Structure formats: structure tokens, C-alpha cells
Amino acid sequence: MWTAKSQQMKRLRSQSTLVLVGAVILMTVSIFTSSCSSSNSSANTVVTSFYPLEYVAREIAGEDFKVVNITPLGAEPHDLELTPNSTEQLLDAKLAIVMGEGFQPAIEKTAKSRDLPTLEILKEIDSRLSNRDSTNG
Numbered sequence: 001m002w003t004a005k006s007q008q009m010k011r012l013r014s015q016s017t018l019v020l021v022g023a024v025i026l027m028t029v030s031i032f033t034s035s036c037s038s039s040n041s042s043a044n045t046v047v048t049s050f051y052p053l054e055y056v057a058r059e060i061a062g063e064d065f066k067v068v069n070i071t072p073l074g075a076e077p078h079d080l081e082l083t084p085n086s087t088e089q090l091l092d093a094k095l096a097i098v099m100g101e102g103f104q105p106a107i108e109k110t111a112k113s114r115d116l117p118t119l120e121i122l123k124e125i126d127s128r129l130s131n132r133d134s135t136n137g
Contacts, residue, residue: 047093049107050077053121057097067092070107082106095119 045066049052054069061067070086071077082090087110088095098110100102100120111118 009081029062045088045093046095046097047087049096049098049104049111053097065094071104077104080104082110097121101104 025126030120034058035067044064045068046061047068047070049069050071051069053075054067057065059066062084068089070089071080090107091114094116095115096116098107098111098118098120099122100108101118101122103122108120111120
């Protein structure tokens with residue numbers, strides 16, 4: 001049985017994780033926004049692996065980047081198989097943002113073969129939490 005205190009802690013951890021995800025995406029997209037000219041639209045594309053990441057990236061990037069979600073609306077993100085078009089978009093994007101940790105295996109496998117940067121959200125969160133714990137403990 002959940003006590004009020006444990007429910008509050010769980011909610012706080014969830015909110016902290018969302019803030020951390022937003023901060024990681026914000027830092028990464030802002031780096032690329034400042035380093036790109038907006039004259040070449042194909043070079044200014046950010047590909048995300050599913051809608052929540054697309055939403056955050058679009059809010060951060062504004063009009064400086066074209067943000068593309070390669071998981072179609074209504075599709076199950078965990079079972080997604082890439083089409084030739086979505087594979088090309090993923091490989092050619094200036095930045096790819098994926099959850100990582102096996103959340104979308106087909107997308108993550110393709111993203112690992114990219115020559116350009118890929119942001120793996122769960123890996124970044126783990127890294128930042130580990131760094132925070134090592135400096136606080």
C-alpha cells in the first residue's frame with residue numbers, strides 16, 4: 001500500500017526526470033541551433049524517435065530546425081520497423097534524438113550507424129544522475 005509520502009516521492013522523481021529530459025534536449029538542440037545556418041533546410045533537420053521527444057525538440061528548436069518524428073501517429077513505438085524513407089531521414093538528420101536502452105530497437109540500431117550526433121535520452125539521464133550522485137556522495 002502506497003503511503004502519501006511515497007506517492008509524493010514517486011511524483012517528485014517523475015517530475016525531476018521530465019525536467020532532466022527537457023534540459024538534456026535543450027542543451028543539445030541549442031548547441032546545434034547556434035552552429036547551423038538556416039539556409040540549408042536538409043542540414044537543419046532533427047529526427048526524433050517518437051512524439052514526446054518531437055514535442056520537446058520542436059518547442060526548443062523553434063523555427064531554426066525542421067523537427068521530424070519517424071514514428072507515425074497511432075503506431076506502437078516499441079515495435080516500429082523503419083521504412084526506407086524514415087531510415088534515410090534518420091541517417092541524414094543533423095541530430096537524432098532517441099530514448100535508448102532498447103525502447104525502440106530498430107531505430108536505435110540504425111541510429112548507431114549514423115555519422116552525425118545521436119542523443120540517447122536515457123543514457124544521458126543515467127550519466128547525469130551518476131555524476132550528480134558522485135559529487136553529492
